[in-house]
Amino acid sequence: MLAKKVNTPQTGSLGRGRKRCPSCNAIVAARAVKCRFCEYNFLDKPRRGKTARGTVADPASVEKLVAFINAHGGLENAKKVISDVRGLVEYLGSLDLIAQQLNVVGLIKQQVKE
Ligand SMILES: [Zn+2]
Structure with missing residues (x-):
């Protein structure tokens, strides 16, 4: 089994402990609360519905x-x-x-x- 660890912050693939920034598509750590590339705030993410930003799916x-x-x-x-x-x-x-x-x-x- 190949266990080579390569740090490719922007082009890495989604995997365990990773998530994709919905704003800039960068792969970031799953625990990140803020994208380090575009500063997207994951905590702002709405759970469908209204947000402070006004993304409304009514x-x-x-x-x-x-x-x-x-x-x-x-x-x-x-x-x-x-x-x-x-x-x-x-x-x-x-x-x-x-x-x-x-x-x-x-x-x-x-x-x-x-
Ligand atoms: Zn981003």
Whole structure:
């Protein structure tokens, strides 16, 4: 059994005692409370629901997103639009606002199409 220990902080693979930073994708120690690369705070991580940052996954927003996806003929088309506004998630910090933005984008696209 190969027991070679190599310290590769950024490119290491996930394993025991490791976790991936959701912010910058770096592999960090599982016990780390803060990413040492981007300073992401793991303790801020919500357990689904509201956070101080306003990452909200409330049913109303999800419903809007689903409606949006359906209105755009499926996930693939909707994804393109969503990727356009993905940056807004960080910028606005609220899925509810994003959903509003998505509706706006949807309206724009519909009008452009005609
Ligand atoms: Zn990070």
